[in-house]
Structures are given as structure tokens and as C-alpha cells.
Amino acid sequence: xxxxxxxxxxxxxxxxxxxxxxxxxxxxxxxxxxxxxxxxxxxxxxxxxxxxxxxxxxxxxxxxxxxxxxxxxxxxxxxxxxxxxxxxxxxxxxxxxxxxxxxxxxxxxxxxx
Numbered sequence: 001x002x003x004x005x006x007x008x009x010x011x012x013x014x015x016x017x018x019x020x021x022x023x024x025x026x027x028x029x030x031x032x033x034x035x036x037x038x039x040x041x042x043x044x045x046x047x048x049x050x051x052x053x054x055x056x057x058x059x060x061x062x063x064x065x066x067x068x069x070x071x072x073x074x075x076x077x078x079x080x081x082x083x084x085x086x087x088x089x090x091x092x093x094x095x096x097x098x099x100x101x102x103x104x105x106x107x108x109x110x111x112x113x
Contacts, residue, residue, distance in 0.1 A: 003027075003099070018107065024098055032105040035083045040064075040073060042084070042104045045096070052093040059091070 004020040018031035028034055038046075044063035050056040062073040076082065084105065088094055 024102075027102055031108055032102055033108045034085060034105060036106055037077055037081065038084055038087065038104075043073075043077075043087075045100070045104055046087065046091070046094050049096040049100075050091060050094040052091075055091045055093055059094070 002021045002023055004022075018027060022031070040063040043059045047056050047059035047063065050059060058072070061069040062076065063069070077087075082090070084101065088096075
């Protein structure tokens with residue numbers, strides 16, 4: 001499916017975050033960093049799309065500033081190297097729209113070898 005993602009940030013120098021129109025497969029393969037460890041604000045956004053109260057509270061706890069939440073984030077995400085796909089696989093009721101995932105994930109940076 002072909003889509004176009006438009007940057008709504010008025011201060012940004014680019015109208016599109018990556019070349020558009022493009023397909024979801026191309027965007028996920030070449031333009032966003034799907035293997036990066038998600039930051040806590042991403043977990044907070046994912047909790048909105050989670051229907052199970054236990055999973056939702058776990059995501060909200062990890063995105064908070066409590067010592068318990070930081071420890072859970074460290075062990076569950078950082079120490080076990082969970083990226084966005086792992087988290088979505090583990091949180092069965094978390095069903096965010098792909099468009100929002102593309103907005104949340106960091107852009108893939110060029111690598112000059």
C-alpha cells in the first residue's frame with residue numbers, strides 16, 4: 001500500500017520525513033530505525049493503543065519517572081535488547097496504527113563506511 005507522510009512541524013526544513021510517496025515495506029526497510037531500543041516516550045504512546053490493563057500499566061510504568069519504572073525499563077527493554085517488534089510481539093493487545101509507529105520511530109541515519 002502506497003502512502004505519503006507529511007511533516008506538520010512548521011520549523012522543519014523538510015516537507016516529508018523521507019521520500020514520498022512510498023510503501024510501508026520500503027519505509028520500514030530503508031527510512032526508520034526499527035532495531036533501535038525505544039525511548040520511554042514511545043512506550044507511553046504505545047500504552048494508548050493497549051487494551052489489556054496489565055500490559056497498559058506495565059508500559060505506563062516504564063515510561064514514568066519512578067525508580068521501579070526505570071528499573072523495569074532497564075531490565076525489560078535495555079538489558080534484553082527489545083526493539084519495537086519485540087515489544088509488539090510481547091504485548092499482544094498493543095495494536096498501534098502503522099502510521100503512528102512510523103512517526104514515533106527515529107529516522108535511519110546514513111552510514112558512511
